[in-house]
Amino acid sequence: MTNIQEIARLAGVSTTTVSRVINQHPYVNETKRKEILKIIERLDYVPNSSAKSLKKGMTRIIGVLTGIYTNLSTSFIQAFNASAQKYGFNVMLFITNGDRQQELVALEMLRSKQLDALVCLFRTNEWDVIESYAKYGPIVTWQRLVSDMIPSVFMDQYQGYMLGLEYLYTKGYRRIANVFSSKGLNTPERIRAFNDFAFKYQLKADEFPDFHDKFTIFDGEEVARWWMKQTNRPDAIACSNDNVAAGLLTELRRSGFSTPDDIGILGFDNTDLAHLLDLTTIHYPANKQAENAVYIILDMLGQHVSEVHVLEFELIERKSTKSS
Amino acid sequence: MTNIQEIARLAGVSTTTVSRVINQHPYVNETKRKEILKIIERLDYVPNSSAKSLKKGMTRIIGVLTGIYTNLSTSFIQAFNASAQKYGFNVMLFITNGDRQQELVALEMLRSKQLDALVCLFRTNEWDVIESYAKYGPIVTWQRLVSDMIPSVFMDQYQGYMLGLEYLYTKGYRRIANVFSSKGLNTPERIRAFNDFAFKYQLKADEFPDFHDKFTIFDGEEVARWWMKQTNRPDAIACSNDNVAAGLLTELRRSGFSTPDDIGILGFDNTDLAHLLDLTTIHYPANKQAENAVYIILDMLGQHVSEVHVLEFELIERKSTKSS
DNA sequence: TTGTAAGCGTTATCAT
DNA sequence: ATGATAACGCTTACAA
Numbered sequence: 093m094t095n096i097q098e099i100a101r102l103a104g105v106s107t108t109t110v111s112r113v114i115n116q117h118p119y120v121n122e123t124k125r126k127e128i129l130k131i132i133e134r135l136d137y138v139p140n141s142s143a144k145s146l147k148k149g150m151t152r153i154i155g156v157l158t159g160i161y162t163n164l165s166t167s168f169i170q171a172f173n174a175s176a177q178k179y180g181f182n183v184m185l186f187i188t189n190g191d192r193q194q195e196l197v198a199l200e201m202l203r204s205k206q207l208d209a210l211v212c213l214f215r216t217n218e219w220d221v222i223e224s225y226a227k228y229g230p231i232v233t234w235q236r237l238v239s240d241m242i243p244s245v246f247m248d249q250y251q252g253y254m255l256g257l258e259y260l261y262t263k264g265y266r267r268i269a270n271v272f273s274s275k276g277l278n279t280p281e282r283i284r285a286f287n288d289f290a291f292k293y294q295l296k297a298d299e300f301p302d303f304h305d306k307f308t309i310f311d312g313e314e315v316a317r318w319w320m321k322q323t324n325r326p327d328a329i330a331c332s333n334d335n336v337a338a339g340l341l342t343e344l345r346r347s348g349f350s351t352p353d354d355i356g357i358l359g360f361d362n363t364d365l366a367h368l369l370d371l372t373t374i375h376y377p378a379n380k381q382a383e384n385a386v387y388i389i390l391d392m393l394g395q396h397v398s399e400v401h402v403l404e405f406e407l408i409e410r411k412s413t414k415s416s
Numbered sequence: 417m418t419n420i421q422e423i424a425r426l427a428g429v430s431t432t433t434v435s436r437v438i439n440q441h442p443y444v445n446e447t448k449r450k451e452i453l454k455i456i457e458r459l460d461y462v463p464n465s466s467a468k469s470l471k472k473g474m475t476r477i478i479g480v481l482t483g484i485y486t487n488l489s490t491s492f493i494q495a496f497n498a499s500a501q502k503y504g505f506n507v508m509l510f511i512t513n514g515d516r517q518q519e520l521v522a523l524e525m526l527r528s529k530q531l532d533a534l535v536c537l538f539r540t541n542e543w544d545v546i547e548s549y550a551k552y553g554p555i556v557t558w559q560r561l562v563s564d565m566i567p568s569v570f571m572d573q574y575q576g577y578m579l580g581l582e583y584l585y586t587k588g589y590r591r592i593a594n595v596f597s598s599k600g601l602n603t604p605e606r607i608r609a610f611n612d613f614a615f616k617y618q619l620k621a622d623e624f625p626d627f628h629d630k631f632t633i634f635d636g637e638e639v640a641r642w643w644m645k646q647t648n649r650p651d652a653i654a655c656s657n658d659n660v661a662a663g664l665l666t667e668l669r670r671s672g673f674s675t676p677d678d679i680g681i682l683g684f685d686n687t688d689l690a691h692l693l694d695l696t697t698i699h700y701p702a703n704k705q706a707e708n709a710v711y712i713i714l715d716m717l718g719q720h721v722s723e724v725h726v727l728e729f730e731l732i733e734r735k736s737t738k739s740s
Numbered sequence: 741t742t743g744t745a746a747g748c749g750t751t752a753t754c755a756t
Numbered sequence: 757a758t759g760a761t762a763a764c765g766c767t768t769a770c771a772a
Contacts, residue, residue, distance in 0.1 A: 093473075095749055106759045111751060119757050141530040142475060143749035145466035146764050149417075153530075161485040161511075170513065182521065182530075185509040187485075189494065197506065206465040206477075206506075419765055430743045435767060443741055467765035470748050 094135045102135075103128045114139060145205075154389060155198045155207040157186045159214035164361060164378065168234065171379035172211065175386040179397060181208070192216050203228040209389045212242075230392035232385045236277050243388050245381040245403075249278040252405035253285040256330055256358050256374050259407050261293060263414045265328035265356050269300040271315055271340075273307040273332035286330075300326055307332050312339020319355070320347060328356035328413070334366040334373055341369055341412060357412040370411035377403055418459045426459075427452045438463060469529075478713060479522045479531040481510045483538035488685060488702065492558065495703035496535065499710040503721060505532070514540050527552040533713045536566075554716035556709045560601050567712050569705040569727075573602040576729035577609040580654055580682050580698050583731050585617060587738045589652035589680050593624040595639055595664075597631040597656035610654075624650055631656050636663020643679070644671060652680035652737070658690040658697055665693055665736060681736040694735035701727055 096114075100107045105124060112120050113128045131137075145151045154176055158165050173183045184207065188194035195217050201207045202225055209230040215222055219239070225231060226241035236246045260268055270286055272279045283302075290297035303315060312335060319325060319340075331337040337359035341351060351357050359366045359373035366373040380401040390397050409415075420438075424431045429448060436444050437452045455461075469475045478500055482489050497507045508531065512518035519541050525531045526549055533554040539546055543563070549555060550565035560570045584592055594610055596603045607626075614621035627639060636659065643649060643664075655661040661683035665675060675681050683690045683697035690697040708724040715721075733739075 093749090096751095097749080107750080108752085108759060108761095109757085112758090115751085121757065124757090138524075138528045140470070140749050141525075141528040142466055142469035143764090144751080146464070146470050146748090146766085147750045147752085149764075151466060151530075161490075166485075169511075173518075177521070182525065185511065187493075187509065194497075197501070200462075201465075201506065204462045204465045206475075417765090420767095421765075431766080432743060432768080433741090436742090439767085445741065448742090464765055467748090468767080470750085470764090471766050471768090473748075 093140075094137050095140065096137075099128065099131055099135065099137055102131050149205075150208045150393070151206060152181050153184050153207055154181050155184045155186060155201060155210045157188065157195060157198050157210060157212045157215065159188055159190050159216065161187055164363075164376075165213050168213065168378040168382045171382035172385060175383045179386065179390060179395075181386075188214075188216060190216050195222075199225045202231070205229075208393060211385050211389070230389045232388050234381065234385070243392075245384045245388070245400075247376070247381065247403050247405070249281040250285045252360070252374050252376065253282040253330070254289060255405050255407055256360070257286065257289040259372075259409075260328050260330065260356060260358060260413065261289075263356065263416070265414075266293075266295060267299060267325075267327045268295075269303075269326035269329045271303040271306045271311075271329060271331045271336050273336075274305045279304070279332075282332075306336050309335050309339035312336035312341075313343040314339075316340045316343035316347075319344070320349070326355070328358065330358045331360060334359040334361050334363045334371060337371050337373070337412070338365045338369050341371065351412045352414045356414060359412070362406075362408050366408070366410070372410045372413040373408050375406040375408050377401075377406070417464075418461050419464065420461075423452065423455055423459065423461055426455050473529075474532045474717070475530060476505050477508050477531055478505050479508045479510060479525060479534045481512065481519060481522050481534060481536045481539065483512055483514050483540065485511055488687075488700075489537050492537065492702040492706045495706035496709060499707045503710065503714060503719075505710075512538075512540060516540050519546075523549045526555070529553075532717060535709050535713070554713045556712050558705065558709070567716075569708045569712070569724075571700070571705065571727050571729070573605040574609045576684070576698050576700065577606040577654070578613060579729050579731055580684070581610065581613040583696075583733075584652050584654065584680060584682060584737065585613075587680065587740070589738075590617075590619060591623060591649075591651045592619075593627075593643075593650035593653045595627040595630045595635075595653060595655045595660050597660075598629045603628070603656075630660050633659050633663035633666075636660040636665075637667040638663075640664045640667035640671075643668070644673070650679070652682065654682045655684060657685050658683035658687045658695060661695050661697070661736070662689045662693050665695065675736045676738045680738060683736070686730075686732050690732070690734070696734045696737040697732050699730040699732050701725075701730070 096107050096110050100110045109120060110128055113125050156169055156172060176183050186194060186198045195215060198210060202210050212222060212231060212233040222231065223239060223241045231242050233242055233244045234246060235244065237244045272282060287297055306315065329340060331340065337357050341357055357371065359371040362373045362375035380403055384400040387398050387400050420431050420434050424434045433444060433448065434452055437449050480493055480496060500507050510518060510522045519539060522534060526534050536546060536555060536557040546555065547563060547565045555566050557566055557568045558570060561568045596606060611621055630639065653664060655664065661681050665681055681695065683695040686697045686699035704725040704727055711722050711724050
């Protein structure tokens with residue numbers, strides 16, 4: 093195993109000088125620097141990262157904990173990864189499939205200093221279990237959580253949903269049905285938004301039954317079939333996400349209906365699918381949330397790099413709602 | 417930071433004794449052992465893993481490199497993870513999305529000893545790039561590859577596909593159409609299998625056009641629409657995977673056709689979807705491949721734990737083909 | 741059964 | 757501008 097000492101010996105200098113060259117410190121004679129670099133190249137030398145970690149007290153690895161790997165978490169994780177790399181950190185991904193033990197593996201790695209920090213996208217263990225690990229290193233979550241120990245980059249769905257509803261109202265829609273998911277705590281906030289919205293504009297909040305637990309393309313197709321059977325049809329449907337909106341749109345199309353002529357459809361998340369099908373949807377800045385997570389972690393690790401982004405939903409206007 | 421020295425000091429023993437207790441070595445006085453464990457508990461002490469890694473020369477982390485996170489890779493990765501954990505290794509997952517740089521990040525971590533080994537499920541860089549890293553630690557692949565440096569746990573698709581075709585023949589199907597994917601090198605092997613099959617039973621190999629690049633549910637639906645339009649219909653369709661088979665089956669159902677009465681459908685991979693829809697399919701022992709990968713890696717790391725499994729495809733008989 | 745001390749490969753402090 | 761030398765926290769001969 094070739095190490096820094098060997099490089100030093102071959103170059104006829106001390107390990108200090110070699111270390112200086114490697115870490116780009118100033119005050120190294122240019123000739124020596126070149127010579128040392130040449131030897132490093134020749135011996136194909138790389139600093140041993142365990143030794144570095146031990147000395148520095150950090151591994152520069154951040155763990156990301158998620159239950160499943162979905163479209164939504166994908167964009168977060170990719171952005172997080174990119175941002176972390178930018179600051180010299182690598183990401184260790186844990187896909188737990190809801191297994192508590194797997195989650196504990198990650199938490200224990202934080203405890204034993206194999207991880208410098210942890211981002212918790214989804215969790216299976218109770219929050220107090222997770223919180224009890226916060227003393228070992230920064231833990232940041234993507235979920236709604238109010239905690240002194242664990243900061244969150246969560247975004248309140250109330251605002252996002254309200255943004256969509258207000259938009260539909262502007263476009264003349266008055267008979268709006270809701271399709272809710274039920275994963276997590278988003279649904280109650282969306283329901284609250286819809287109730288406030290209906291009250292504000294004096295609309296009947298219970299004109300149509302709410303759908304629940306709908307989040308797949310197939311679910312959207314089911315909603316389409318429901319819609320076609322109605323005599324008293326909604327003029328717009330606000331969907332839990334783009335998948336549902338996509339299923340709804342395509343199934344209606346198969347039966348000869350078209351958007352936005354026959355119905356307005358609103359998606360959520362602004363995924364590739366929404367782009368593909370020209371769905372009006374609500375953009376969820378997962379990438380900025382991810383960057384915020386990195387900023388917060390680095391801040392907690394004592395190296396401030398940037399203020400956090402202000403997070404805002406954005407309405408993406410496409411072809412599944414009226415343009416007038 | 418509480419370390420082994422502090423424990424030793426508090427217990428009035430040497431660090432050696434503490435280390436012995438931690439690592440469950442024999443020859444430690446039972447009373448002292450108890451006492452030391454109590455102190456460890458009280459101070460919430462955990463050995464620093466960077467120090468351990470440095471001393472032992474290994475991190476006990478294995479990297480898994482994949483392009484995307486699909487149903488197929490999921491079962492491999494889960495099984496790999498479980499098996500690795502069993503032998504005290506953790507898994508660091510790299511989802512590259514086809515980004516070469518990301519792949520190099522993982523390879524470089526192997527080089528700098530942050531990873532003890534690497535499993536390559538998919539790769540974007542050229543094989544010789546990947547091979548050039550094999551000298552830094554064990555690299556095992558899931559893809560077809562003949563290399564001195566990089567062992568493979570690949571399974572030849574020829575056998576699997578032939579198994580399915582022979583089964584269809586047994587069940588009386590004679591007019592079989594193929595739907596191929598084109599990811600990787602599997603398709604040519606499957607084509608070869610079909611040609612050999614057709615020759616063996618004197619069937620027309622080109623009676624129906626081959627489908628290519630079909631691997632999604634939507635693709636399956638497309639095949640269904642093609643099938644319905646034909647006057648001279650195949651009596652069975654061998655699909656590239658369960659997704660295609662599922663799309664085919666459900667789309668036909670929507671139009672009033674049923675399996676196996678109107679057509680036989682054969683899936684591939686034996687995913688959850690196949691189970692859900694009662695698809696006859698071919699089981700691909702990804703979990704055993706994963707375990708083999710672990711065995712091979714540990715072997716290369718100098719600790720033999722088990723002989724590799726013999727890998728065999730298995731036909732899972734369900735309701736999408738005739739039972740007679 | 742226990743302890744001493746060397747060493748894993750770095751980086752950082754302090755001289756020079 | 758460069759070099760001794762002491763950490764970082766652990767394991768492991770070797771001694772006792």
